[in-house]
Amino acid sequence: MNGQVADPTRADVKELLNDRNGELSRLAQGLLGTGNTNRFFYFPTHDEPTTPANWGFRYDDVTFPSSDGTKLHGWFMPAKGRQAKGTVVFSHGNAGSLSHHLGFVMWMVEAGYQVFMYDYRGFGRSKGELDRKGMVEDVKGAFDYVLSRKDVNPKKLVSYGHSLGGAKSVTALAEKNPSGLRAIVIDGTFASYQAMARIVGGQFGADLITDEFSPKDFIGKISKTPLLVVHGDQDEVVPLSQGKELFTLASGPKTMFEVKGGHHGDSLARNDGAYRKRMLEWLDGVM
Template sequence: MDVLLKVLTVGGAAYAALLAIVFVLQGHLIYFPDAGREILHTPQDAGLAYEAVWLTTEDAVRIEAWYVPAPAARGVVLLAHGNAGNISHRLDYAIMFHHLGYSLLLFEYRGYGRSEGKPSEEGTYADARAAWRYLVAQRGVPPERIVLVGESLGGAVVARLAAAERPGALVLASSFVSVPELAAELYPWLPARWLARYRYDALEALGRVSSPVLIAHSRQDDIVPFRHGERLFAAAREPKVFLELAGGHNDGFLFTREAWREALGCFLAQHLPAGAMNSVPR
């Protein structure tokens, strides 16, 4: 009995220590800025003209962004990428949206790439707001001509932005319901919902979005289960479209496949104003 009590005591202490470590260091399980700090390519390498701009957030952090114009653009896509890599890893999106007739603003989260600061939940929201302000205030893009696109973690970022603003459309690709929900599924041996200091509650934000919504998810997603996409779609208001993808979570740039690119193009053509934008000021 004494041996069993000792084993239980030591085991309990070890588990408590593990919980403390996870609680303190969970940011390292969410953000992976060091997975790609180096800028490997620019849109110019893909034959696209672009403008590198530096945005200052409301809390005085400077973040990098790339504006990739399309001729006679119907609108502008504001893309929030996932939790790893940087904007130089998302050039396929620039090519795709260029072919669809949309300009693109790729913005970098704080602490990623060459941007200043350290990533945080409120920080990523502020970064997205700075990108929105740049398009609306500095480039004069009408909100109804802006398409918010979020990839994985970026889905929660732009869902919150769309709930506060009124973009022309919102697209969530391979996104999760919330961090606590996803963590509880990935780490069932931990009280993840209780430990979570990060929310990224896309489900709650989506319920407040009045813009047309497209949810895209794959049944083969090996990180964010397909049911997350289904729950997000159920929470979205009409008009809404569900686009079923194929392949794993990190197969990369799933939208660039022809069938899905056509479906996305049809969705945007249906819900954004017809015709090209007027020239806008710099």
């Protein structure tokens, strides 16, 4: 390895998050083949092909409790070479383990943020069974853990969620919003579980699952924290319309980056990182 962090490229997205012919076809198979609706959207792995140390970054390997006591695993990375601008809690998408999602956050460590990323229950080294409600509790537990650290400024917190992670974060933060939360970023996030099921299974698919804990029902409750919605206009997994719906429903201060040519997972990395720069500038304005 050359010491530089790989971006989540198009190939990575296909492998880890899967494109419409992968992720959503497996969702369709789940809709048709099982009655366990908690598992329709989740494709965890338990491997760990790389760690921050492989890229020259320091990190703490930690275990911490979800808000319901389930034992979870995460990595805490201090800002590289400077005093931290703030602390980012990153909630990843519905496939792989935290190891597969390093490319989403390492650039933020280099930009001066310390980052805590973690695996939900049933993913990676975290314990417990896959469960829609339980994963919302995992987001709350991640914030509780970060706030327990002495090296974290409790008044400068950022929530960053990709895809499913954005959905879980919105729901969790509507129920329990830390007083020091300065910003919420959701990237490629859907508004409704049933809407996603309908894309591949029609009304039959949508009827098989509930819309419980869908972010569309919670995002309007977050009225004070600035929100950034990032969505690619070529997202094959979560249509742009889903991101636009969340943006419309948001009741607080809000901004949207509609990324031309952006796919599911590569929007912020496109145009040589131009949208990363815009996101950092946006964060500077709200921190």
